[in-house]
Amino acid sequence: MRSEAIHAALKAATWAPSVHNSQPWTFAVAGEEICVRADADRKLRVGDHAGREMLIGCGAALFNIRTVLRDRGWAPVTRILPDPDRPNLLATVRPGEAVTPDETTRLLSGEIERRRTHRAGFTTLPVPDKLIEALVRQAAAENVKLVPAGDEAALRMLAAVTQAAQGARPQDPEVRRWARPPDSPRKDGVPADSYPREPADTGFPQRDYAWGTETDQSMAATGVVAIMTTRGDSREEWIATGQALQRVLLYACAYGVSAAFHTQALELPHLREFLREELCSGAYPQMIMRLGFTFDVSRSVRRVRRPLSEVLD
Numbered sequence: 260m261r262s263e264a265i266h267a268a269l270k271a272a273t274w275a276p277s278v279h280n281s282q283p284w285t286f287a288v289a290g291e292e293i294c295v296r297a298d299a300d301r302k303l304r305v306g307d308h309a310g311r312e313m314l315i316g317c318g319a320a321l322f323n324i325r326t327v328l329r330d331r332g333w334a335p336v337t338r339i340l341p342d343p344d345r346p347n348l349l350a351t352v353r354p355g356e357a358v359t360p361d362e363t364t365r366l367l368s369g370e371i372e373r374r375r376t377h378r379a380g381f382t383t384l385p386v387p388d389k390l391i392e393a394l395v396r397q398a399a400a401e402n403v404k405l406v407p408a409g410d411e412a413a414l415r416m417l418a419a420v421t422q423a424a425q426g427a428r429p430q431d432p433e434v435r436r437w438a439r440p441p442d443s444p445r446k447d448g449v450p451a452d453s454y455p456r457e458p459a460d461t462g463f464p465q466r467d468y469a470w471g472t473e474t475d476q477s478m479a480a481t482g483v484v485a486i487m488t489t490r491g492d493s494r495e496e497w498i499a500t501g502q503a504l505q506r507v508l509l510y511a512c513a514y515g516v517s518a519a520f521h522t523q524a525l526e527l528p529h530l531r532e533f534l535r536e537e538l539c540s541g542a543y544p545q546m547i548m549r550l551g552f553t554f555d556v557s558r559s560v561r562r563v564r565r566p567l568s569e570v571l572d
């Protein structure tokens with residue numbers, strides 16, 4: 260049934276990642292058309308003035324909708340930024356013709372509720388090159404580049420820039436605003452049990468979400484560091500980045516690989532520009548992540564989301 264597929268797709272949308280779990284989206288259904296809208300009240304006013312990160316989160320939600328519709332047997336028909344007079348209407352999606360879902364769609368769809376952000380070191384088990392190559396292809400399918408940091412020098416530069424960004428805004432009030440205190444009834448923000456109290460020494464500083472929890476410190480490997488880039492820096496490309504991000508994360512999750520993010524530097528225009536010129540050959544850096552294997556502790560981390568009734572008009 261198309262209506263059941265639409266409902267399942269909307270529920271899946273809410274499991275998308277978003278900066279500080281701000282969940283900057285609302286959805287509406289008109290007939291069989293799902294509208295994905297940005298909720299600008301949830302944008303980071305300082306760190307994300309242009310709404311780039313907000314649109315990446317919404318793009319990830321859009322990818323979940325597309326994936327679940329296809330998994331339920333309907334080819335999604337998607338229009339990106341369909342109405343120039345309504346800039347917050349980011350996309351419309353409707354179930355089109357009947358299809359048999361392919362294996363990758365089934366795989367990705369099955370990971371939507373299991374995936375979660377990792378915020379510590381990784382085990383020393385290396386991520387196979389073949390898997391990294393597959394992740395690069397997943398991103399490319401959404402017109403976004405996933406670029407693993409090639410050599411030691413690139414890795415050191417990226418770590419140094421991330422440290423500089425964290426040093427420039429150590430107790431960022433916007434980060435603190437979205438840090439969810441232990442036992443809080445809030446349905447958004449970063450839960451205190453989703454990051455270690457003592458950050459792991461991976462070379463890439465963690466955002467300071469203030470609380471944290473006692474965790475196994477035996478994982479200290481950095482993992483594979485990668486940047487997502489786009490050729491330009493348009494709103495379409497931010498939405499594409501979100502779709503590519505979610506595609507990469509779900510695919511990685513299906514093979515047991517988790518991702519940690521370190522996007523502080525991309526919120527400071529001069530540091531982002533530096534990375535664009537020095538590391539990205541002029542392409543625009545959109546996400547910075549580490550990929551690796553964990554001891555499965557992250558699977559037990561609770562995730563919080565606003566219920567669908569709160570985000571569906």
Ligand SMILES: Cc1cc2nc3c(=O)[nH]c(=O)nc-3n(C[C@H](O)[C@H](O)[C@H](O)COP(=O)(O)O)c2cc1C
Pocket residue numbers: 274275276277278279280281312313315316374375376377378448449466519520521522523562
């Ligand atoms: C654009 C964007 C930027 C993010 N930046 C960071 C970051 O710098 N540090 C971090 O720990 N998590 C970062 N995250 C992950 C979010 O905090 C995470 O998706 C959110 O808390 C929801 O948790 P979940 O991914 O486990 O569902 C980012 C996510 C997005 C979409």
